[in-house]
Amino acid sequence: MRENVPFDADDLAARVLHRDGLILIVDKPAGLPVHAGPKGGVNLEQMFGALRFGLPRDPALAHRLDKDTSGCLVLGRHRKALARLGKLFSNGRVGKTYWAVTRGAPEADAGRIDAPLAKRDPERGWWMAVDPKGLPSATEWRVLARAAGLAFVEFTPLTGRTHQIRAHAAHVGMPLLGDPIYGAGGPAGARLHLHARSVSVPMREGHPPVVAEAPPPPHMAATFAAMGWSA
Template sequence: MNPEDLNDRLLHRDGLMLILDKPAGIPVHRGPKGGASLEDGFDVLRFGLPRAPALAHRLDRDTSGCLVLGRHRKALEKLGLLFKQGKIGKAYWAVVEGGPVEPEGLIDLPLARRDETRGWWMKVDPQGMPSQTRWTLLGRADGRSWLALAPLTGRTHQLRVHCAALGWPILGDPIYGTGRGGPTPLHLHARSISVPMSSAKPPVAAVAPVPPHMEEALAACGWVRSGEAANVRLDIGT
């Protein structure tokens, strides 16, 4: 994407951090094989500071939504600690194939790498790292369900593996679902984030708008497009 377009995707900006609405289909950083990445354009987000902001965490290539950047070293250290301690609130929206019967629940399944040749591909493994995801059913239609997912831990591909393990893979997932080689993109969106940067102030909160590729499936499950713009917080500061 054009680096200048990043300005239009800002959800929050202050002296410590930025929150971007990451588009689906582009990696956040350059992989071992090279190629374009989101951080290639971060220089346009300096806003007067001597260095470009840097990633405080990651989102998968095909996941859209709230992405936090630290604007300098001390901010990145603070953000890194908050993510490590699980103090940053994250909520994802997903459309899954099938879906749960209950209205809400907790997935508590440890995860480990599938094998060394699969890179970041993961699997449920009793000997793996503890991994927990809370979920809430928001709607359903035509054999699909709209879920809100809150990862309590931050394992690689956690939400995708957890949903698939319970029999409801995320729509369009090419690794853990039925989306390989198909035209349907991954229907996973980092909907909102809450960052408690200061004990003296309320957490910084942002909501990312629903990406175009998810609108049809979400609308079928009961999401209402009207009023969507009012949910997105844009708080431009320093």
């Protein structure tokens, strides 16, 4: 999302990465919630009227991304498509890849985090913590580049828990840059460096999955450039 410039429905329509009769995949901007919170405010869902593209109803969210996370967001265009998407997501059949910048990284170049997650505070249901009594949670990762105490890391969540990547990354000592909840924040109030880079959705049995990729948001692209990383 452009700094200090309002984001509107026309901007959202211009960020469609894939469109067919069943689903849409849009490039969600960082800093904009997907739906209204308790305090209301501008959100992506209120702009879905611009994404009908000839159908009688607005598309609907098939999953969620955090307010400050950018990238691939999948929408269903009607009830049957949403039912199919619900099964795919709940059964772990939707492939998701995230890009992140972390403060530090293990010496290894790749690995897997198996650490159950549970709500850390009942009053803040989105705040997660590693807990042996929590739900099974697994994330694969690989380091794409390192520089100046930072790492460019690709994460592949194998389960779909709230804040899974953020909590898992912090748990193994590589908190995300700009993460005020699980990480160390960042210099000069750095924004969260987490981006839903790609998604693979097997909507039709016997057919290739729908695949989409989203370019990194401006603040992450700037970090990549400053570190001399090619993304």
